[in-house]
Amino acid sequence: MRYIYLVAACLLSGCSTQTLHIFESGLDDTTRQNLMRELAQREVNFRFTSLPVPEKYDSARLNIAPMTSGERWLGEVEAAVKAVGFESLTTSEFNMEGHRYTPGNAGLYLVKNRAVQLLPNLLFSHQCDDALQLQLNPRGSWEQVGSHYQGRWRYEGGHLTLTWRENDNKYPYQQVYSEREHSVQTLQGPKPAKTFTRIQLAKRPVPIFNCDLQVIFAN
Missing domain, CATH: 2.40.128 (Lipocalin)
Incomplete structure (x- = not known):
């Protein structure tokens, strides 16, 4: 019973592990390695995908599930993105290409040299x-x-x-x-x-x- 209460408390407080799914286009090897290091140092759980970045996206964008909580986690992701050379990070619950995320998951889209x-x-x-x-x-x-x-x-x-x-x-x-x-x-x-x-x-x-x-x- 005590174990059940601990699990419930963890879920309600938002301590479950968030997974960051990274879509990238145009990142060189150095930027990619630096990003991995920055995220690891900030204890952000992440995985790279092989799917393309939607053409309407440019620069750095974070798509999150509705009602996502955890300002500290979002702040760590933004800090990592800026540390590898992006000036800003646009965060939104909405998307333009059907990339939807369930609670505990988020999509990071990074584009370099779109032109x-x-x-x-x-x-x-x-x-x-x-x-x-x-x-x-x-x-x-x-x-x-x-x-x-x-x-x-x-x-x-x-x-x-x-x-x-x-x-x-x-x-x-x-x-x-x-x-x-x-x-x-x-x-x-x-x-x-x-x-x-x-x-x-x-x-x-x-x-x-x-x-x-x-x-x-x-x-």
């Missing part, structure tokens, strides 16, 4: 006099292939922005592109494609800034 995942690393000039190629590097730099032109890129809300500065004393030039997903007809039939149409039409000193950009996917 890199959405963009190809090589784009080709389109509607342009010259055949040019643009290389997008994962760390936010770009280069016009076969030239000395290089700079920084940013992708937000379906817009790609390229920035180039001739030197540190000069004002930077920018070109902004709007993204469109569509299909194009090829010798192998219709293929999915992305076209980035330049918004600023005034001539720029960087050759590829004066061209639209396009990529055609094999599948």
